[in-house]
Amino acid sequence: MNNRVDRLQNTLNRKFTTKIECSQINDSIRLEGDLDTLSDWLSAGYLAAKDFGYKVINDITISGVGPTSEPRLKEKTQRLKKNTYDVLIIGGGVIGASVARELSRYKISVCNLEKESDVACHTSSRNDGMIHPGFAASPGTLKAELNVKGNRAYSQICEELQVPLSRPGSLMLLKSRLYLPLIPIMLDRAKKNGVDGEVRFLSKREVRRLEPNLSDDHFGAMNFPSAGQLSPYGLTIALAEHAVQNGVDINFNTEVLEIQREQDRIEAVRTNNGMIHCKVLINAAGCWSDRIAELAGDRYFSLHFRKGVDCILDKALSEEQTMIAANPILFKTHASHSKGGGIVPCVEGNILIGPTAQEIFSRDDYATHLEDFDALFKIMSLNKRFSKKDIITYFAGIRSCSWNEDFIIEKSPVLENMIHIAGIQSPGLASAPAIGEKVKGIVLKILGDVNLDPTYSQFRKVTPNVSLLNHVDKTELLFKRPDYGNIVCRCENISEGEIRDVLRSKIPPMTLDGIKKRTRSGSGRCHGAFCAPKILSIMSDELGIPIEDIEKNGHGSQIVMGKTKQGGTHD
Amino acid sequence: MTSAMMQSQILVIGAGPAGIAAAIAADSKGQSVILIERAESAGGILNQCIHDGFGSIRFGEQLCGPEYAYKEIKRLEGSSVIAYFHTTITEIRREEDFFLIDAVSPKKGTMTLKVEAIILATGCRERSARQIFLQGDRPSGVFTAGLAQYVINCMGYLPGKRCVILGSGDIGLIMARRLTLEGSSVLGVYEIQNEPSGLSRNIVQCLNDFGIPLHLSRTVIELHGKHRLESVTIMDVDENRQFIKGSEQIITCDTLIVSVGLIPEHDMVRELGIKYDPHTSGPIVDQTYMSNVPGIFCCGNALHVNDLVDYVTESGEIAGDAAVDYLNGIIPRKKIELIIDQSIGSIIPQTISLSATKTFTLPLFIRSKRTMRKSILRITNGGNELFTKRFNVVKPPEMIRIDLSCEISKVQTDFPFLISIKEERS
Ligand SMILES: Cc1cc2nc3c(=O)[nH]c(=O)nc-3n(C[C@H](O)[C@H](O)[C@H](O)COP(=O)(O)OP(=O)(O)OC[C@H]3O[C@@H](n4cnc5c(N)ncnc54)[C@H](O)[C@@H]3O)c2cc1C
Numbered sequence: 003m004n005n006r007v008d009r010l011q012n013t014l015n016r017k018f019t020t021k022i023e024c025s026q027i028n029d030s031i032r033l034e035g036d037l038d039t040l041s042d043w044l045s046a047g048y049l050a051a052k053d054f055g056y057k058v059i060n061d062i063t064i065s066g067v068g069p070t071s072e073p074r075l076k077e078k079t080q081r082l083k084k085n086t087y088d089v090l091i092i093g094g095g096v097i098g099a100s101v102a103r104e105l106s107r108y109k110i111s112v113c114n115l116e117k118e119s120d121v122a123c124h125t126s127s128r129n130d131g132m133i134h135p136g137f138a139a140s141p142g143t144l145k146a147e148l149n150v151k152g153n154r155a156y157s158q159i160c161e162e163l164q165v166p167l168s169r170p171g172s173l174m175l176l177k178s179r180l181y182l183p184l185i186p187i188m189l190d191r192a193k194k195n196g197v198d199g200e201v202r203f204l205s206k207r208e209v210r211r212l213e214p215n216l217s218d219d220h221f222g223a224m225n226f227p228s229a230g231q232l233s234p235y236g237l238t239i240a241l242a243e244h245a246v247q248n249g250v251d252i253n254f255n256t257e258v259l260e261i262q263r264e265q266d267r268i269e270a271v272r273t274n275n276g277m278i279h280c281k282v283l284i285n286a287a288g289c290w291s292d293r294i295a296e297l298a299g300d301r302y303f304s305l306h307f308r309k310g311v312d313c314i315l316d317k318a319l320s321e322e323q324t325m326i327a328a329n330p331i332l333f334k335t336h337a338s339h340s341k342g343g344g345i346v347p348c349v350e351g352n353i354l355i356g357p358t359a360q361e362i363f364s365r366d367d368y369a370t371h372l373e374d375f376d377a378l379f380k381i382m383s384l385n386k387r388f389s390k391k392d393i394i395t396y397f398a399g400i401r402s403c404s405w406n407e408d409f410i411i412e413k414s415p416v417l418e419n420m421i422h423i424a425g426i427q428s429p430g431l432a433s434a435p436a437i438g439e440k441v442k443g444i445v446l447k448i449l450g451d452v453n454l455d456p457t458y459s460q461f462r463k464v465t466p467n468v469s470l471l472n473h474v475d476k477t478e479l480l481f482k483r484p485d486y487g488n489i490v491c492r493c494e495n496i497s498e499g500e501i502r503d504v505l506r507s508k509i510p511p512m513t514l515d516g517i518k519k520r521t522r523s524g525s526g527r528c529h530g531a532f533c534a535p536k537i538l539s540i541m542s543d544e545l546g547i548p549i550e551d552i553e554k555n556g557h558g559s560q561i562v563m564g565k566t567k568q569g570g571t572h573d
Numbered sequence: 574m575t576s577a578m579m580q581s582q583i584l585v586i587g588a589g590p591a592g593i594a595a596a597i598a599a600d601s602k603g604q605s606v607i608l609i610e611r612a613e614s615a616g617g618i619l620n621q622c623i624h625d626g627f628g629s630i631r632f633g634e635q636l637c638g639p640e641y642a643y644k645e646i647k648r649l650e651g652s653s654v655i656a657y658f659h660t661t662i663t664e665i666r667r668e669e670d671f672f673l674i675d676a677v678s679p680k681k682g683t684m685t686l687k688v689e690a691i692i693l694a695t696g697c698r699e700r701s702a703r704q705i706f707l708q709g710d711r712p713s714g715v716f717t718a719g720l721a722q723y724v725i726n727c728m729g730y731l732p733g734k735r736c737v738i739l740g741s742g743d744i745g746l747i748m749a750r751r752l753t754l755e756g757s758s759v760l761g762v763y764e765i766q767n768e769p770s771g772l773s774r775n776i777v778q779c780l781n782d783f784g785i786p787l788h789l790s791r792t793v794i795e796l797h798g799k800h801r802l803e804s805v806t807i808m809d810v811d812e813n814r815q816f817i818k819g820s821e822q823i824i825t826c827d828t829l830i831v832s833v834g835l836i837p838e839h840d841m842v843r844e845l846g847i848k849y850d851p852h853t854s855g856p857i858v859d860q861t862y863m864s865n866v867p868g869i870f871c872c873g874n875a876l877h878v879n880d881l882v883d884y885v886t887e888s889g890e891i892a893g894d895a896a897v898d899y900l901n902g903i904i905p906r907k908k909i910e911l912i913i914d915q916s917i918g919s920i921i922p923q924t925i926s927l928s929a930t931k932t933f934t935l936p937l938f939i940r941s942k943r944t945m946r947k948s949i950l951r952i953t954n955g956g957n958e959l960f961t962k963r964f965n966v967v968k969p970p971e972m973i974r975i976d977l978s979c980e981i982s983k984v985q986t987d988f989p990f991l992i993s994i995k996e997e998r999s
C-alpha cells in the first residue's frame with residue numbers, strides 16, 4: 003500500500019521543483035503544496051490518478067490561490083414543504099431529476115433540494131443535448147456502460163415525458179488516412195460497448211451523398227445511427243415535472259449548508275430555509291458534489307472543471323445539415339477527455355456548434371471570450387454553408403470531472419445512507435436515465451422493503467404546443483382559449499396561452515429565463531427585444547408580483563429598476 | 574367551429590406608417606385591401622417615439638411619433654381598408670396565381686385569407702448584443718435601444734440607473750437623452766467607428782446639450798456580472814477596427830443599451846424564394862418595390878432602414894400604387910440593373926423595370942459608404958452620363974434621395990446603370 007504513496011511522492015518530487023506533499027487518507031491520496039500553473043496542477047492530479055483512480059484529493063493551490071468559495075444564499079427566504087423525507091436529493095440538474103423520477107415509482111417520500119430558483123440552471127442547461135451512441139468511452143468504464151443503456155432508454159422516456167427527441171445519427175469524420183487502419187478496432191470497440199444500431203464505415207462518397215454540404219477534407223466517416231439530440235433543459239424540466247406529478251417535492255432557493263451525522267449515518271441536512279431529516283441522502287450536486295461530500299465529512303475524491311463554449315446558428319440553416327458531425331480526437335490530451343466538438347442539428351431546428359474544452363479553476367465562471375471562437379470557427383468550417391454571421395447566440399457550460407475522468411456513482415465507502423453521484427461530465431445527459439436506474443437500485447438496497455406505488459402515472463401531463471396543431475384542432479382550441487391566438491414571441495411563434503400554461507404548470511418558473519427554457523420565447527433571433535415586455539406583464543399578472551421584482555435568473559437579476567418619474571411632461 | 578375564410582385582392586402586412594400608406598394608396602384606386610397588424614393598434618414604431626422630428630417633409634411641421642401616426646391613422650379610418658389588429662400571420666403559401674395566408678388572433682381565432690398580392694410593411698428588428706459578439710457574462714440589464722425605449726415610454730419602467738450606451742445610432746442617442754431626463758446617469762456613448770452613425774442633429778440635441786460624452790473608435794467587448802450587470806470592459810480600436818491591446822478599461826454600470834443597427838424583418842416570407850440584397854438586408858426590388866416573386870411587394874423599414882418617416886410613407890404609396898398596376902396586368906418588359914461601386918453602401922431600388930411609357934421618373938435612395946466632402950454623384954449607362962449631382966457633404970447616416978428622370982429612348986437597355994460618388998479634387 004505505502005508503496006503507491008512513496009512511488010507517487012518520488013514522481014512528484016522529480017517532476018516539480020516545489021514540494022508536493024502526498025498523504026494517504028483511507029483509500030484516497032491527498033496532494034498539498036503550491037504550483038505555478040493550472041497545467042502543473044492538472045498534471046499532479048492526473049499523476050496521482052494513475053495509481054489512485056478517482057480517489058484523489060487535489061488540495062494544491064495555484065500561486066497561493068485555492069478554489070474560491072461562492073456567497074451563500076440568505077437565511078430563511080421561504081418555507082420548506084416538509085421537514086422529513088425518506089430520500090433527499092441535493093441538486094436539480096438532469097441527474098437529480100432523473101433519480102427523483104425513478105424513485106417516484108415507489109411508495110417513499112422524496113424531495114429535491116436546489117439552491118437556484120429553477121431546475122436546470124447549471125450544467126444541465128448548458129450543453130449540446132446530444133444523446134451519444136456510447137462509443138467514445140473505453141469499454142469497461144461506467145461512462146461506456148451507462149451511456150449505451152441511457153441512449154437505449156431515451157426513446158421510451160421521451161415518449162412518456164412528451165419531450166421531442168431526434169435520432170439523426172452521427173458521422174465521426176476521419177481527418178487522416180492514418181485512421182483508416184483503425185476502423186476494425188473502432189468497430190470492435192463499438193461492439194464491446196454494446197452500441198446500438200448498425201455502426202459502419204462510410205466512404206467519402208457515401209458521406210457526400212448523405213451530407214453534401216460537409217467539407218471534403220476527410221477520408222470517410224464512422225456512422226452511428228443511434229446518436230440522438232434533445233433539449234437538455236426541456237428534458238430536465240420534464241423529468242422534474244413528472245416526478246412532481248408523481249408526488250416528489252422540490253424546494254427551490256434552498257441550499258444545503260451543513261450535513262448532520264450520527265456516527266456513520268446521515269441524520270439531516272441544514273439548509274438556509276431550515277432542517278430536513280432523511281433516511282437516504284443523495285449527492286447530485288454537479289460541480290459542487292465534492293463540496294457536498296466535504297460537508298458530510300466524507301471527502302474521498304475531488305474534482306476539476308472543464309469549460310465548454312457552444313454557439314448556435316440561425317434556424318434558417320436547418321436544412322443545411324441533418325446528421326451530427328464531429329472530428330474525433332483519437333490521440334488524447336487533457337483537454338480532449340471530453341469529446342471534441344462537432345456540429346449538432348438540434349431537434350428545435352437550430353444548428354449548434356461546439357463545445358470547446360478548457361480547464362478552469364472555477365465551478366461557475368460562464369463567461370465567454372473572443373478567443374473561444376477560434377476553435378468554434380474551426381468546427382464550423384466542417385460545413386461549407388455555415389459562417390460567422392449565422393451565429394445568433396453562444397454560451398458556456400462547465401463539466402465536472404473526476405481525476406480518472408470516469409463517473410463516480412456509489413454508496414459512500416464510510417456512510418451507510420449516503421450516495422455520491424459525481425464527475426458527471428459528458429456523456430452525463432445521455433447516461434442520465436441509466437444513472438437514475440443505478441442509483442434507484444442503491445437506494446432500494448439501503449431502504450430495504452419498498453413497494454411500487456400503484457398510483458404512479460406513466461405519462462407526463464402536457465399542455466398543447468399550438469404551433470404544431472393542425473388547422474382544425476387549432477381552430478377548436480382557440481375558440482375555447484383565445485389567449486392561444488395572442489402571439490407574444492414572434493421569432494418562435496409562442497402565444498400568451500402557452501406562457502400562461504407554463505406559469506400554471508407543476509413547476510412554475512419564477513424567472514424570465516425559466517419561461518425561456520420552457521417555451522423558447524426569447525431564444526430566437528431577436529433575443530427577446532419584442533417579447534420581453536409582454537412576458538413580464540403576463541408573469542406579473544399570473545404570479546401576482548410587480549414587474550420590478552421579476553428577475554432574469556434569480557440572485558438580484560431584476561430586469562428593470564423601478565418606475566420612471568411619474569406625471570409631468572416628458573422628452 | 575369553423576375558421577374564418579376571407580378574400581381580398583391585396584393584403585398589407587403591418588400597420589406602421591408604411592403599411593398604412595400602402596393600404597390607403599391601393600384602396601383609393603378601388604382595390605379591396607386587408608391590412609393585418611400584430612399589435613393592438615396601428616402606428617408601428619412611431620407609437621414609442623415620443624420625441625419630435627417627424628413629418629417635416631410631408632406635413633411641413635415637426636411632430637412627435639404618435640402625432641404623425643395619429644394623422645395617418647385618421648386617414649386610414651376614412652378609407653375602406655379592412656384592418657385586423659392583434660392578428661398574427663403564421664404561414665404564407667404561394668399557389669398558382671394567389672397566396673393563402675393563415676393567421677390567428679385572440680378575437681377571431683384562426684383565419685385563412687386568399688389574396689392576389691402582398692405588400693410587406695413589417696418594419697425592422699434590432700441587432701442584438703449577441704449579433705455583435707459581446708462576450709463575458711450574460712447578466713440582466715442589457716437592452717437593445719428600442720426595447721429600452723418601449724420599457725420607458727410605453728410601460729413606465731426604468732431600465733437602469735448607471736447606463737453605458739453602445740453604438741451612436743439615432744435610437745441610442747435618443748435614449749441617452751431619454752434616460753438622462755428620467756434621472757439615470759448616462760456615462761457615455763461608445764462607437765466603434767471613427768464617426769457617429771446617427772444624424773448630426775441628434776448628436777447635438779441628445780448628447781451635447783446634456784453633456785454626455787461620445788467616444789469614437791472605442792467599443793464594449795465584455796460584460797461582467799453573474800446576475801445583474803456590474804461593469805463592462807471597453808477597448809479602443811484602430812483604423813481597421815482591430816482591438817488595441819492594453820487599452821482595456823472597466824466601467825462600473827448596471828445597464829448597457831445596445832444601439833447597433835436595425836435589420837429589415839421578413840421572416841414570414843423567407844420560404845417563398847425572395848432574393849435579398851446583402852447591402853440593405855431587404856428584398857431586391859424594382860422601382861415598383863416588387864420583389865423577384867411576382868405579387869410580393871415591400872416598403873418602409875422592411876425594405877431598407879429609413880431615417881425619415883416621410884420617406885417611409887412615400888415608399889408605402891409607391892408600393893400600394895404599384896400593386897394595383899400589377900393586378901391590372903401592367904407587366905414590365907425589361908429589367909435594368911443598378912450597380913453601385915465601393916463608394917456606396919446601398920441603393921433602393923436595385924433594378925428598374927421598363928414599361929411601355931416613354932419616360933420615367935423615380936426616387937432613388939442612396940447611402941454613401943463613408944463621409945465625403947465636396948463630392949459628386951454620378952449615374953452612367955453604357956458610357957453615357959444620365960445624372961450628376963454635387964453635394965457639400967454626404968454621410969452614411971443621412972440617406973440621399975434623388976429623383977431620376979429619363980427618356981427611355983436615350984437608355985441603352987442592355988447596359989446597367991452604374992452609380993458612384995467621388996470626392997472632387999480642388
Ligand atoms: C459544454 C458542455 C456540453 C455537453 N454536452 C453534452 C452532450 O451533448 N451530451 C451529454 O450526454 N452530456 C453533455 N455534457 C455533460 C452534461 O451536461 C452533464 O453531464 C450533466 O448536465 C450533469 O448534470 P448534473 O445534474 O450532474 O449537474 P447540474 O445540472 O449542474 O446540477 C447540479 C445542481 O446541484 C445544485 N446544487 C449544488 N450545490 C447545492 C447545494 N449545496 N444545495 C442545493 N443545491 C445544490 C446546483 O445548483 C445545480 O443545479 C456537456 C457538458 C458541457 C459543459
Ligand SMILES: Cc1cc2nc3c(=O)[nH]c(=O)nc-3n(C[C@H](O)[C@H](O)[C@H](O)COP(=O)(O)OP(=O)(O)OC[C@H]3O[C@@H](n4cnc5c(N)ncnc54)[C@H](O)[C@@H]3O)c2cc1C
Binds near residue numbers: 586747
Ligand atoms: C427609435 C426611433 C426613432 C426614430 N426617429 C425618427 C425621427 O425623429 N424622424 C423621422 O422622420 N423618423 C424617425 N424614425 C424612423 C421612422 O419612424 C421609421 O422608419 C418608420 O416608423 C418605419 O415605418 P414602417 O411602417 O416601415 O415600420 P414600423 O413602424 O416598424 O411598422 C411595422 C408594423 O408592422 C407590424 N408587423 C410586423 N410584422 C408583422 C406580422 N408578421 N404580422 C402583422 N404585423 C406585423 C408591426 O407590429 C408594426 O406595427 C425613428 C425610428 C425609430 C425606431
